[in-house]
Amino acid sequence: MSLIKTLFATALVASMTPAYAETPPTVLITGANRGIGLELARQYAARGWRVIATARKPAEAAALAELAAAHPSVVIEALDVTDGAAIAAIAAKYKDRPIDVLINNAGISGRRGQALGSLDYDDYRVVLETNTIAPMRVTEALLPNVVASTQKKIVTISSSEGSISRVDSPRGYAYRSSKAAVNMLMRNLAFDVQARGVTVALVNPGPVDTDMMKGARIALQPPADAVEKVIGIIDRVTPEHTGRFWDYQGGELPW
Numbered sequence: 001m002s003l004i005k006t007l008f009a010t011a012l013v014a015s016m017t018p019a020y021a022e023t024p025p026t027v028l029i030t031g032a033n034r035g036i037g038l039e040l041a042r043q044y045a046a047r048g049w050r051v052i053a054t055a056r057k058p059a060e061a062a063a064l065a066e067l068a069a070a071h072p073s074v075v076i077e078a079l080d081v082t083d084g085a086a087i088a089a090i091a092a093k094y095k096d097r098p099i100d101v102l103i104n105n106a107g108i109s110g111r112r113g114q115a116l117g118s119l120d121y122d123d124y125r126v127v128l129e130t131n132t133i134a135p136m137r138v139t140e141a142l143l144p145n146v147v148a149s150t151q152k153k154i155v156t157i158s159s160s161e162g163s164i165s166r167v168d169s170p171r172g173y174a175y176r177s178s179k180a181a182v183n184m185l186m187r188n189l190a191f192d193v194q195a196r197g198v199t200v201a202l203v204n205p206g207p208v209d210t211d212m213m214k215g216a217r218i219a220l221q222p223p224a225d226a227v228e229k230v231i232g233i234i235d236r237v238t239p240e241h242t243g244r245f246w247d248y249q250g251g252e253l254p255w
């Protein structure tokens with residue numbers, strides 16, 4: 001092929017290729033081995049993003065391993081979000097690597113069947129450690145990576161159960177308070193990192209058919225549908241919308 005033809009062919013390919021095709025954005029997802037986290041990894045991989053899919057037990061993450069085998073852009077990393085040393089190890093390994101979207105997804109509901117008079121405070125501590133402290137700790141460790149990226153977004157999968165003003169009957173002391181507290185942490189953070197161009201978002205995925213909701217007697221969305229909505233929200237949030245609590249149905253949730 002002549003030089004002119006080669007240059008023309010190269011220019012044509014470039015004009016047909018999405019802007020980020022050469023350097024696709026990177027997303028890091030916690031709890032990516034099942035449920036909403038796995039579906040987030042699937043959908044970002046399908047979009048051609050680089051996916052750092054973290055799981056606390058990668059050896060047992062068969063579905064995630066299958067995804068990584070089909071998509072070379074997916075890497076699996078071990079991360080128990082309650083383990084400070086593991087968080088530091090991820091931050092050290094990925095030092096200087098931009099992370100466009102950091103998704104704090106890992107979460108637990110706590111032991112079921114608890115009621116006033118029999119609250120399990122050891123269980124409550126684990127729920128707070130996982131749902132509240134861990135997202136903050138992971139975010140703090142990886143903030144330089146987000147700041148170094150193009151999109152600069154920190155997303156925490158919260159819940160409508162964390163909306164204090166919507167409570168009109170008692171249930172889920174540990175879970176509800178852990179999500180209300182992470183909402184506060186992330187809103188606080190939003191103002192701390194605003195000057196660095198970082199957008200912080202809290203997202204309620206709505207009721208989703210995952211292990212967490214096993215036995216629930218309400219209509220549940222398939223994970224694929226819920227995650228499509230969550231990613232739509234993540235795509236749309238901008239720095240002027242930082243520190244808000246978004247609902248999968250559109251609009252914002254009350255605090």
Ligand SMILES: NC(=O)c1ccc[n+]([C@@H]2O[C@H](COP(=O)([O-])OP(=O)(O)OC[C@H]3O[C@@H](n4cnc5c(N)ncnc54)[C@H](OP(=O)(O)O)[C@@H]3O)[C@@H](O)[C@H]2O)c1
Nearest residue numbers: 031034035036056080081105106107159207208210211212
């Ligand atoms: N499903 C819903 O209807 C719903 C509604 C509102 C909000 N949410 C939120 O959505 C997020 C995902 O929930 P899900 O429905 O996908 O639940 P899920 O199917 O039970 O999955 C939970 C994920 O979190 C991981 N995880 C738990 N503790 C961890 C730890 N210490 N370190 C690392 N990973 C940990 C689990 O890993 P292992 O496999 O190792 O346990 C698993 O990957 C949670 O934050 C949840 O609160 C869910």
